[in-house]
Amino acid sequence: MRQAILALGHQILKESCKDLSPELQQPEQLITDMWETMQAADGCGLAAPQIGQPIKLFIVDSQSIYENLxxxxxxxxxxxxxxxxxxxxxxxxxxNYSEQYWEDEEGCLSIPKLFQPVSRPWQITIDYYNANLEHQVRTFSGTTARIIQHEYDHTRGVLYIDHLKPLTKKIIASKLKKIKKGRVSTSYPIKYQSNNKL
Structure with missing residues (x-):
């Protein structure tokens, strides 16, 4: 089932998430909901805190990007x-992070209609469990690594705008304020902190 995505301003987006524990009821349903929510919003990644679940869980789809290039x-x-x-x-x-960095434009479903260049390592190695709860240690690079880093940040309470330079943050301050106040329309359900608008 599609979920509303929390917009910038929700405290949960700034929280450090907890591990997914065996006690969590129906993690399969949560994962299914996340994929449906992300695809309906035309996104390439989504983290559990973006739909109100402060746990270390996120999904990544860089395959669709590759296919469209x-x-x-x-x-x-x-x-x-x-x-x-x-x-x-x-x-x-x-x-592990590579020493090689590269810059590319990023956006976020929780910060609609705002895109800014962010510098990130080209390659990472990540330790995780997949949807079948199989332990994985894999190395990713390029756009795939970028999306992973973006979503991984979400599980630590970090947004991509936190990586921007102070001057850039000042320049986009008014746009961020509009988003927080719910003055941005989206094609997908979004929940604003200020007025609980869906």
Missing amino acids: DETGRATYFSKGDTGIKETFINAKII
Whole structure:
């Protein structure tokens, strides 16, 4: 079932999330809801706190991005042999970052209609459990690594705008205020802190 996505201003988006525990009821349903919610919003990633669940769980779809790029785009944004992923990450921890950084524009379903360039490591290694609760340690690069880092940040209470320079934050301050006050329309259900507008 599709869920409303929490907008900038909700305290839960700034909280450090807890591990997904065996006691959680119906994690499969939560994961299914997240995929449905993300796809309906035309997103490429979604973290559990964005739908009000402060747990270390997020999903990533870089495969759709890869499929929509031409050969030049694929060579720019993906490493050779990488065709993207559709993956669930549970209790993830990034255990290694490459020294090589690259900058690309990022957006967020919780911060609608705002995009800013963010610098991140090109490659990461991450320790996590997949949707079948199988332990994984995998290395990702390019756009796939970027989306993972963005969603991983969500589970630590960090938003992509937190990576921006102070001057950039000042420049976009009025736009952020509009989002917090619910003055931005979206094609997907979104829940604002100020007036609980859906």
